[in-house]
Amino acid sequence: MPRLVRRLSAVALAAGLLMLTGCGLLGGASPDASPNDKVEKSTIRVGRLALVDAIPLHIAIDKGYFEAEGLKIELSTMGRGSDGVDKLAAGELDVGLTSYPQPLIAHTKGVAKLKVVADAxxxxxxxILAVVKENGPITDARQLAGKKIAISSKRGISELVMTDQLTSMGVDPKAVSFISMPITDMPAALGRGDVAAAIIAQPPLEEAKQQGAMKLLDPFTGPTVSFPWSGWFATEQFVRDNPRTVDAFRRALSRGVTNVSDxxxxxxxxxxxxxxxxxxARMMTVPRFPSTTDPVRLQRVADLLAKYGEIPKVDSPQGVRAELDMRSMVLPPLPPALWATTTTGN
Known part of the structure; x- marks a missing residue:
């Protein structure tokens, strides 16, 4: 009889363990649950643009920096930065790469409450240049009035800075038609004459130049010189629910940034x-990859958006300022030892 009792007890214990495992109490329940104790979520969905901006991420993946942090990156490619904002808002991405205007607009309008995970x-x-056909009719930016200009995202950074540049030249930006399309489609559209000019970033810019595109204007000069172009974003909820995951992502990415100096x-x-x-690749111009996310620097984007009525503004002795304080969107810095200043040139 005691032997039978022991056998029945063993069977009951095994059944109980199976039930606990099935319910997730032993770590096997949710597909989103992390299989390690380093992070809350071990596989994260990251959206990138096929631009030089994404290279630190790829280096970090290739060198195993994310793996060392207990993270696996599920990567997808977007044609426009605005796609990243849409996918973050819909819960289809955990982290997305995009230029700054769209997420700031979405954040202030309550479409998606976002955080800057890292400057890019x-x-x-x-x-990034405004280019036209070589030997074409457009030789001066003032001639763009009444013409079509290809940009990546409507109300994105290319449209914002071109609006500022045209305004400074005395050209009414409302007289220009900004046409949204993936950057990779711009050289062909320019060649066909579908648009009079295109704002193209690297490396597609270098390819466009090799196909006969000619520089008309560098929009990032004067008041927009050394301007914040793009960053990595996540929703406030994702950051709040997964703080260790987000910090692990930032650490791995920062190691990738240190490598682009080579x-x-x-x-x-x-x-x-x-x-x-x-x-x-040998010919392309490369950006500066900031090793820290400075809200003062990013405030320049918010203030320019406010200047053109894209987000709420306040009056100040310094002129029009954004009601949005970028310190509210930027995460606290990681310990300084984990970051290294990296500047790359041509």
Whole structure:
């Protein structure tokens, strides 16, 4: 009888363990649950643009920096930065790469409450250009009145800075038609004459120049020189629910940033991960990849958006300022030892 009791007890214990496992109390329930104790969510969905902006991410993936943090990156590619904002709002991405205006507009309008996880790119001369057909009819930016200009996202950063540049030239920006399309489609659209000009970033810019596109204007000069171009964003809820995951992502990405100071590493990653031709990679202009996320620097974007009525503004002795204080969107810095200042040139 005691032997039978022991056998029945063992069976009951095994059944109980199976039930606990099935309910997730032993870590096997939710597909989103992390299989390690480093992070809350071990697989995160990241949206990138096929631009030089994404290279630190790819380097961090290739060198195993995310894996070392207990993270697996499920990567998808977007044609426009605004796609990233839409996918974050819909819960289809955990982290997305996009230029700054769209997420700031969405945040202030309550469409998606967002946080800047990390700064991505600051412009350098000739990084992003307004280009036209070589030997075409447009030779001066003032001639763009009444014409079509290709941009990546409506109300995005290209439209914002071009609006500012045209206004300073005495051209009414409302006289220009901004046409949204993926950056990779712009060279062909320019060649067909579908648009009179296009605002193109690297590396597609270098490819467009090789196909006969000619520089008309560098929009990131004067008041918009060394301007914040793009960043990595997540929703406030994701950051709140997954603080260790977000910090792990930031640490791995920052290690990728330290690697882009080596031009050879940067070019090799562009060829491997962006599909850039080797000759194009050697020729392309590269940005500054900030190693810290400075809300004072990012405030320049918010204030320019406020100047043109895209987000609420307040009057100040310094002129029009955004009601949005970028300190409210930027995460506290990681310990300084984990970041290294990295500036790359041509």
């Amino acid at each position: 790119v600051e412009t350098t001369p000739d990084l 031009r050879n590493v940067l070019e090799q990653s562009a060829v491997k991960n962006l599909g850039t031709k080797e000759g194009t």
